[in-house]
Amino acid sequence: QVQLQQSGPGLVKPSQTLSLTCAISGDSVSSNSVAWNWIRQSPSRGLEWLGRTYYRSKWYNDYAESVKSRITINPDTSKNQFSLQLNSVTPEDTAVYYCARMTPVTTWGWFDPWGQGTLVTVSS
């Protein structure tokens, strides 16, 4: 059974960097049949896919246009986890952040399972 465990601070100051980690059990971050994603949910934006990392003989990343200039998702094979960094945050980035495994069908796919979610508030 695959489980995802998120960790990271719940409060970030404006202009600083939001950093979250998602630890994987029951699967490998280096699996060549899935992708590892970050998704957020806020009242104003609903559910929003942010980006993913995946391994297909080498590492790839895809990012949403809305955050492309500010986001980095990195795998950590030594700890079997992946991370999210979102730079220059504003109060608009306040949301519940989820990590999730994607099973791709062609380019995209469905998400299962999801991490427990982390409420990140951007405030001074």
Add this chain to the structure above:
Amino acid sequence: EIVLTQSPGTLSLSPGERATLSCRASQSVSSSYLAWYQRKPGQAPRLLIYGASSRAAGIPDRFSGSGSGTDFTLTISRLEPEDFAVYYCQQYGSSPLTFGGGTKVEIK
């Protein structure tokens, strides 16, 4: 971008009743690449349906999905107390992948 509109926003029903949730797409969703999720307060979303009608592992058969093109439906045949939650649809047929705004199923 495909916009997914879910209706109704809130569905008030009693345990044992049938729930019918709609997800309408602004453009055709290719190959019925549509998923449904359930989210309860304080919990992670749970995959219910993928490919418009395939139940995920461990999902009870009272949950069923149907539809194609631009109109999709999630049906809960008889509501159990644990089914009162928020439900979301998601399309993965084209970029960017998108989610609906959700339907809350509440106890009447």
